[in-house]
Amino acid sequence: MSLRPLVEGDCGGVNPLMQLGGQFTRDVAHKDEGFVQRQFERGTRPDEQLINEFLGQVAAPPQSFQMDTLLQEMRDININGAPQQHLQQRQADQWSQDFARGLAPALPNKMIHMHPQQQEMMQAQEFFDEPLISSQNFMARQPYMAITGPPQQDPFFDSPMETIITDNLPRAAQGESVADWIVDYQRSTEQNGQTASNFNEKFWQRLQDEWQKLAEENEHPWLSEYNENLDAYKEYEFAEENPMSELENAFEKGKEYLTKGDIPSAVLCFEVAAKKEPERAEIWQLLGTSQAENEMDPQSISALKRALELQPENREVLMALAVCYTNEGLQNNAVKMLSNWLAANPKYQHLIAAHPELQFEGTSLASSLIGASKLRDLQQIYLEAVRLHPAEVDADVQEALGVLYNLSGEFDKAVDCYQAALQKDPQNAKTWNRLGASLANGSRSVEAVEAYQHALRLQPGFIRVRYNVGVCCMNLKAYKEAVEHLLTALTMQAHTNAARELPNAAMEATSGGQNQMSESIWSTVKMVISLMGRSDLQGHVSDRNLAALNEAFQD
Amino acid sequence: MSLQSDAVFQKIIDGLKENEAKAKAVNGVFVYKITKDGKVAKEWTLDCKNAKAYEGPAQGVKVDTTLTVADEDMVDIALGKLNPQAAFMKGKLKIAGNIMLTQKLAPLLKTDAKL
Numbered sequence: 001m002s003l004r005p006l007v008e009g010d011c012g013g014v015n016p017l018m019q020l021g022g023q024f025t026r027d028v029a030h031k032d033e034g035f036v037q038r039q040f041e042r043g044t045r046p047d048e049q050l051i052n053e054f055l056g057q058v059a060a061p062p063q064s065f066q067m068d069t070l071l072q073e074m075r076d077i078n079i080n081g082a083p084q085q086h087l088q089q090r091q092a093d094q095w096s097q098d099f100a101r102g103l104a105p106a107l108p109n110k111m112i113h114m115h116p117q118q119q120e121m122m123q124a125q126e127f128f129d130e131p132l133i134s135s136q137n138f139m140a141r142q143p144y145m146a147i148t149g150p151p152q153q154d155p156f157f158d159s160p161m162e163t164i165i166t167d168n169l170p171r172a173a174q175g176e177s178v179a180d181w182i183v184d185y186q187r188s189t190e191q192n193g194q195t196a197s198n199f200n201e202k203f204w205q206r207l208q209d210e211w212q213k214l215a216e217e218n219e220h221p222w223l224s225e226y227n228e229n230l231d232a233y234k235e236y237e238f239a240e241e242n243p244m245s246e247l248e249n250a251f252e253k254g255k256e257y258l259t260k261g262d263i264p265s266a267v268l269c270f271e272v273a274a275k276k277e278p279e280r281a282e283i284w285q286l287l288g289t290s291q292a293e294n295e296m297d298p299q300s301i302s303a304l305k306r307a308l309e310l311q312p313e314n315r316e317v318l319m320a321l322a323v324c325y326t327n328e329g330l331q332n333n334a335v336k337m338l339s340n341w342l343a344a345n346p347k348y349q350h351l352i353a354a355h356p357e358l359q360f361e362g363t364s365l366a367s368s369l370i371g372a373s374k375l376r377d378l379q380q381i382y383l384e385a386v387r388l389h390p391a392e393v394d395a396d397v398q399e400a401l402g403v404l405y406n407l408s409g410e411f412d413k414a415v416d417c418y419q420a421a422l423q424k425d426p427q428n429a430k431t432w433n434r435l436g437a438s439l440a441n442g443s444r445s446v447e448a449v450e451a452y453q454h455a456l457r458l459q460p461g462f463i464r465v466r467y468n469v470g471v472c473c474m475n476l477k478a479y480k481e482a483v484e485h486l487l488t489a490l491t492m493q494a495h496t497n498a499a500r501e502l503p504n505a506a507m508e509a510t511s512g513g514q515n516q517m518s519e520s521i522w523s524t525v526k527m528v529i530s531l532m533g534r535s536d537l538q539g540h541v542s543d544r545n546l547a548a549l550n551e552a553f554q555d
Numbered sequence: 556m557s558l559q560s561d562a563v564f565q566k567i568i569d570g571l572k573e574n575e576a577k578a579k580a581v582n583g584v585f586v587y588k589i590t591k592d593g594k595v596a597k598e599w600t601l602d603c604k605n606a607k608a609y610e611g612p613a614q615g616v617k618v619d620t621t622l623t624v625a626d627e628d629m630v631d632i633a634l635g636k637l638n639p640q641a642a643f644m645k646g647k648l649k650i651a652g653n654i655m656l657t658q659k660l661a662p663l664l665k666t667d668a669k670l
Contacts, residue, residue: 093651297669323670328577402670403670440669443635448668464669471667472668474634475634475666518668519573522565523570527562527566533556550636
């Protein structure tokens with residue numbers, strides 16, 4: 001509970017702190033206290049249910065393993081029976097029991113995160129943090145807290161808090177109840193502090209050293225990661241041999257191809273246009289969004305960044321960049337983009353203005369230490385944006401929220417968002433794709449394929465969707481279908497209509513078109529071929545010999 | 556001996572080479588012991604600090620985490636059919652060493668659908 005800030009931010013070793021934290025959260029300890037059973041039904045449920053329930057929580061990767069380590073350490077603690085912790089436990093339990101007695105039938109024990117309650121939870125959690133910081137033992141810890149970010153929300157700590165709060169506190173009286181609790185807890189903390197100061201001192205000394213080590217170890221990689229990634233997408237790589245290079249009005253031709261649904265051809269045209277007029281933001285923007293649909297995220301990012309340089313408040317560019325960064329696993333950058341999106345939107349500007357800590361100036365290095373709490377904060381702000389107009393769906397806000405939920409691994413929530421967006425605009429192939437991707441990443445592969453089919457019906461040339469279908473088939477172990485879809489996508493990229501429709505259609509065999517085929521698609525082809533056991537075809541894969549592969553799968 | 560999971564590790568090798576920055580962000584050295592019929596059949600080292608991966612035990616670097624898993628389960632994890640946390644809790648995936656670091660490994664293993 002109150003030790004959350006200390007326990008967060010594990011970036012490495014198993015912390016002795018886990019021992020202390022663990023015993024506040026495990027049912028076993030509470031059962032010993034004879035605490036109200038219903039609060040911790042988890043302990044009595046069979047293994048599977050426990051696992052599934054646990055996984056049903058926010059399952060952003062860094063959090064989940066803590067539980068098991070806690071379990072382990074917990075058992076150790078129970079054996080050793082640290083006395084003062086036990087005492088603290090008693091104190092904590094007493095106040096809970098007081099509340100339990102004084103209130104109406106408790107709400108059912110829910111570990112599901114409910115948004116309005118979560119907000120109240122946030123306030124409550126801040127209360128919890130305070131006595132912690134003021135208590136004598138934790139004073140020394142504060143500076144290290146700052147260094148050792150990113151604080152990571154531990155679902156396991158959150159849930160017992162939620163259950164305690166939701167079960168015991170009626171919304172109306174929450175303010176007072178929490179205040180009383182704080183006073184009691186503060187008293188108990190100070191008492192315990194005195195009785196066990198010796199043990200604590202040694203303990204904290206060890207902890208302090210560990211945190212320091214972690215801080216030193218981890219700071220540099222984060223900063224360098226941030227910088228490297230920025231540089232990795234600096235320059236846009238134009239196609240070496242662009243068959244469209246002699247074209248006049250390349251930009252217009254490109255837009256034509258887009259309306260026809262031929263993405264690879266459009267990309268070639270936009271490249272020509274961008275070379276000729278590099279100061280026109282709209283060209284870079286269309287080039288960027290088209291490359292994303294072309295399953296070429298790195299290129300897309302380079303192009304979109306150019307567009308952003310020219311037009312820093314362009315909301316479509318910000319959104320598109322956020323999506324690309326999400327696909328590339330660059331969470332912090334994605335959060336930054338979506339934060340700027342709100343700031344650039346007159347309807348919601350005031351929401352983000354109230355949270356200066358989420359504002360990012362251009363290349364603020366501090367943003368590399370953001371982490372999961374900023375993601376959660378931004379999710380809350382977007383939810384506020386939704387609540388501003390409850391009767392009307394703002395498709396863009398839903399899309400952004402969907403991206404944020406993909407980042408936090410809450411795929412089912414992302415699915416809800418995209419379904420809402422689709423209600424507003426059911427003919428949007430990009431949204432269908434995002435719905436499908438959220439389903440697929442949430443392991444709902446069969447439903448994902450349905451969503452992808454919708455997208456393809458609307459836009460048959462949507463390369464990215466075809467790639468996603470291929471990945472879906474692979475995950476369902478339908479390897480032959482997977483390969484076929486992937487090869488179709490590659491073929492569409494390699495043999496663009498643009499090249500064919502040229503007057504001087506002396507288009508050499510696709511060797512010139514290497515740049516236009518997605519690396520991601522090829523590497524997935526490689527994996528599928530390997531899983532199929534067709535190692536005889538691997539040679540063609542490394543040679544990027546599309547023709548040979550197409551022939552091999554002709555039947 | 557060729558195992559199903561060879562495909563998975565090939566993908567990881569390519570992924571590390573292609574995006575070195577992402578690899579170094581993981582910043583750990585992992586050894587995977589793949590078992591077949593109960594016995595360790597192959598060992599793979601994922602050296603994220605140097606952005607490379609290869610078959611066999613770790614060479615010249617200190618190993619942070621050792622994971623032991625069966626061939627079929629490794630493939631299932633890579634295909635998203637088996638959740639690594641669930642696998643760990645059911646005992647299908649054994650982890651020794653720095654458990655926290657394996658969280659960062661997850662995106663390298665799975666092929667995500669693109670938004």
